[in-house]
Amino acid sequence: QVQLVQSGAEVKKPGASMKVSCKASGYSLINYDINWLRQASGQGLEWMGWMNPENGKTAYAPKFQGRVTITRNTSVNTAYMELSSLGSEDTAVYYCARGRSGFGEADVWGKGTTVTVSS
């Protein structure tokens, strides 16, 4: 069964960094792109960035440029998203989603990781 398994909920202090993992199950990570998105409570979806896990190429939304880093470890079939300099506005559910190659549609989504930023 194809799925993306995300790491558990986190609570962070303002100014700290967060790192969410996304383990691909039922397929090889390098065969599809990975997107990272987030959703604040009661709000819409926001795209943060993209990676081609085969070659490691990335693209980030300008809003997060300089604060977000997407990486992968192909030996464990897992992608990661790190966000630094956290503020309360970063409190959200963070999703990874598989994208078909060539900047394709997000056809498989993780269940989301809730990150709360609070002092």
Place this chain on the structure above:
Amino acid sequence: DIVMTQTPLSLPVTPGEPASISCRSSQSLLETDNGYIYLDWYLQKPGQSPQLLISTLSHRASGVPDRISGSGSDTNFTLKISRVEAEDVGVYYCMQRIEFPFTFGPGTKVDIK
């Protein structure tokens, strides 16, 4: 960035009746090299992750019933449900992926009257 808008933002529906959601983009989503329009539709059911409904304007994702369809042109797009069922409730989002950053519409909340 390409701005995506949706109307209506709220849509009360009657089971068995049709429903339609509109989406517009601030720039053309038509890739002239291949003729594809890079517009997708997602549904987020209450308490769940979003799920893909329609990709590339009109291609239904696996398992999506044929009473759900997508259509449109370069900048104007429509999602239609021919006969609404209770399982269709949730928030519908259109998303463009012709260029980075990918951007979403604000969402249309569909619920039963």
